[in-house]
Amino acid sequence: MGALFDLKANGFFYTRLANPTVDAVEKKIAALEGGVCAVMTSSGQAASTFSVLNICKAGDHVVCSSAIYGGTYNLFNKTLRDLGIDFTFVNPDISDEALDAAFRDNTKCVFGETISNPSLDVLDIERFANAAHRHGVPLIVDNTFATPANCRPFEFGADIVTHSTTKYMDGHACAIGGVVVDGGRFDWTASGKFPMLTEPDESYHGVTYTKSFGNAAYGVKMRTHLMRDLGSMQSPQNAFLLNIGLETLFLRMERHCSNAKKVAEFLESLIKSGKITWVNYPDLESNKYHALVKKYLPKGSCGVISFGVAGGREGAIRFMESLKLAAIVTHVADARTCVLHPASTTHRQLSDRELEECGVTPDLIRLSVGIENVDDIIEDIAGALENI
Ligand SMILES: *Cc1c(COP(=O)(O)O)cnc(C)c1O
Numbered sequence: 001m002g003a004l005f006d007l008k009a010n011g012f013f014y015t016r017l018a019n020p021t022v023d024a025v026e027k028k029i030a031a032l033e034g035g036v037c038a039v040m041t042s043s044g045q046a047a048s049t050f051s052v053l054n055i056c057k058a059g060d061h062v063v064c065s066s067a068i069y070g071g072t073y074n075l076f077n078k079t080l081r082d083l084g085i086d087f088t089f090v091n092p093d094i095s096d097e098a099l100d101a102a103f104r105d106n107t108k109c110v111f112g113e114t115i116s117n118p119s120l121d122v123l124d125i126e127r128f129a130n131a132a133h134r135h136g137v138p139l140i141v142d143n144t145f146a147t148p149a150n151c152r153p154f155e156f157g158a159d160i161v162t163h164s165t166t167k168y169m170d171g172h173a174c175a176i177g178g179v180v181v182d183g184g185r186f187d188w189t190a191s192g193k194f195p196m197l198t199e200p201d202e203s204y205h206g207v208t209y210t211k212s213f214g215n216a217a218y219g220v221k222m223r224t225h226l227m228r229d230l231g232s233m234q235s236p237q238n239a240f241l242l243n244i245g246l247e248t249l250f251l252r253m254e255r256h257c258s259n260a261k262k263v264a265e266f267l268e269s270l271i272k273s274g275k276i277t278w279v280n281y282p283d284l285e286s287n288k289y290h291a292l293v294k295k296y297l298p299k300g301s302c303g304v305i306s307f308g309v310a311g312g313r314e315g316a317i318r319f320m321e322s323l324k325l326a327a328i329v330t331h332v333a334d335a336r337t338c339v340l341h342p343a344s345t346t347h348r349q350l351s352d353r354e355l356e357e358c359g360v361t362p363d364l365i366r367l368s369v370g371i372e373n374v375d376d377i378i379e380d381i382a383g384a385l386e387n388i
Contacts, residue, residue: 007204007220007224017228018223022040022234023225023288025239025242026039027281028246029169030182032148032149032246032249033152033161033181033183035184037181037220038180038181038219039180039182040177040178041177042231042238043176044144044162044163044167044178045178047162050222050226051162052080052085052111054196054218054225055109055197056080056083056108057196059106060107061085062085062087062088062107062109062112063088063099063109063132064076065089065092065112067091067092067113068113069117069142069164070119070350072111072113072142074349077206083347088102089357090192093106099128100131107135107137108137109132109137109139109140110131110140111140112141112142113142117364118195118306118332118342118346118364120289122282122289122292122293122296124271125139125158126157129158129159132319136193137191138160139158140158140159141153142162142164142287143161143163144164144168144332145168145304146301146370147163147169147253147302149254150297150299151296153298156318160180160182160183160186162179162180163178163179164177164178165179165234166331167334169245171245171248171335172245173336175239178181181219182222184216184219188217196225201221204224207224215216231353253299257300257302257303258300259372261281261301263305263367264281264284266378267288268284275310275385276309276310277307279309280305280307281306302366303368304334304366305367305369307365311363313341316364316365319388320365322383322387323339325337325376325377326377327339331368332368334368336370336372337369337370338370340366341366342366
């Protein structure tokens with residue numbers, strides 16, 4: 001027991017810190033992403049929180065893509081700001097010069113989403129990683145929508161990967177969860193910016209994470225410090241359910257992507273009729289991110305499409321209520337097709353300006369294409385459009 005508490009032996013002594021079931025799934029996700037270790041959390045929100053708090057404290061600063069999940073935006077812009085951590089939000093399509101100008105002496109990391117929820121912007125991971133590294137800090141990437149089946153951000157220079165495992169990884173709306181994966185390649189000692197990793201931690205009888213744990217320093221520190229103090233461990237029962245989902249991740253992602261491509265093409269074909277006003281799906285030839293998709297997501301992006309229907313906000317609501325197969329739910333990235341109007345639900349706390357900043361227009365419908373027969377999904381959409 002003493003050796004376990006001294007971090008000199010590997011084993012299990014309390015579930016808030018480590019549990020055999022959780023550990024098995026953490027190792028699987030670390031392998032899927034190509035990282036050195038992973039820490040599972042109670043939700044995706046906890047994963048985002050931990051990924052930043054592990055290396056930032058009051059007085060520090062983060063450069064963050066503005067194309068991120070609304071919950072992450074609120075967490076950063078409100079809660080972490082209130083705790084004294086400052087954020088600069090940058091458009092993911094920003095020039096290298098303007099991106100460089102966003103960094104300050106106290107900048108500790110850069111944060112972005114591979115494919116943003118729900119605006120579906122694709123992050124140029126390599127460009128953001130290079131910018132982060134020019135300033136001696138790591139790039140953290142939320143890879144929830146792409147999953148490691150479609151993109152492994154570490155291969156393009158990202159240093160830390162986070163997920164809401166609640167989405168495709170679980171895939172069946174069974175269990176909420178999150179994970180932070182340590183890529184193990186970032187040199188925490190080079191810049192002198194990370195004393196919490198490179199100098200003794202008095203709260204853990206003087207351990208120096210980089211000395212004792214080498215390239216797993218970030219991951220071990222997250223567990224022994226943040227998980228010890230803040231909790232937010234994923235429950236073993238949820239990890240068990242997540243593991244079942246992971247077994248079919250690769251199959252499901254293939255089907256999500258092939259279905260979504262056909263649905264997106266169908267929606268795009270309706271633009272000339274005026275029933276659909278615009279379609280945003282990264283894999284469409286017409287999409288502004290098509291070149292980035294070829295580079296980062298050659299097997300396909302994800303199953304989520306956003307589009308506008310004629311009649312704006314009203315039209316969007318009428319359309320959704322006319323669907324029979326697709327469920328109106330907050331959840332996204334599920335085996336079942338589901339649909340949401342962010343402006344009146346998930347994003348309703350954001351002002352019009354904030355909505356615009358994260359790429360959500362009032363008429364935007366987020367369609368999460370499931371793994372059902374694609375003909376049934378298209379028939380459902382066609383039927384609902386009759387009602388507009
Ligand atoms: C859902 C989501 C989150 C938050 O995850 P929860 O499991 O709901 O806490 C974070 N990032 C992205 C991209 C998401 O889609």
